[in-house]
Amino acid sequence: MRGYRKSNSSYGEYSRIIDHPDYRGFGLSKIAILTAIADSKLRNHPRMIFGACVPQHAKMYEKYGWRFVEGIDLVLEEKVQQVARAMVSDVFSDVPEAYDSTINSVILPQLQESQKVLYPFP
Numbered sequence: 001m002r003g004y005r006k007s008n009s010s011y012g013e014y015s016r017i018i019d020h021p022d023y024r025g026f027g028l029s030k031i032a033i034l035t036a037i038a039d040s041k042l043r044n045h046p047r048m049i050f051g052a053c054v055p056q057h058a059k060m061y062e063k064y065g066w067r068f069v070e071g072i073d074l075v076l077e078e079k080v081q082q083v084a085r086a087m088v089s090d091v092f093s094d095v096p097e098a099y100d101s102t103i104n105s106v107i108l109p110q111l112q113e114s115q116k117v118l119y120p121f122p
Contacts, residue, residue: 038107050087065094
């Protein structure tokens with residue numbers, strides 16, 4: 001996962017969640033996506049945005065509650081400029097219950113504990 005960036009006051013952005021080919025099939029993308037959702041909840045950023053450049057990537061994100069926003073595209077500039085269809089998710093209402101339960105009971109408490117270690121001062 002490339003990392004978190006606060007896009008504006010209401011959106012958190014995570015980009016480039018990619019598994020190395022040798023590590024595909026172990027559920028690492030699922031863990032990364034659920035952790036990103038939990039982190040967005042922890043930061044109180046209700047909406048996340050994702051740019052879908054490749055259609056098969058969009059299908060994966062739709063499982064976790066993302067949906068396309070018609071009429072809005074993102075321009076991604078790395079080495080080559082790409083235009084991606086914007087997908088958004090409200091982390092407090094769009095995440096399917098089965099995943100939300102895992103986020104709230106397993107991942108979120110672990111993130112909260114790790115923040116206490118990383119940032120021990122109030």
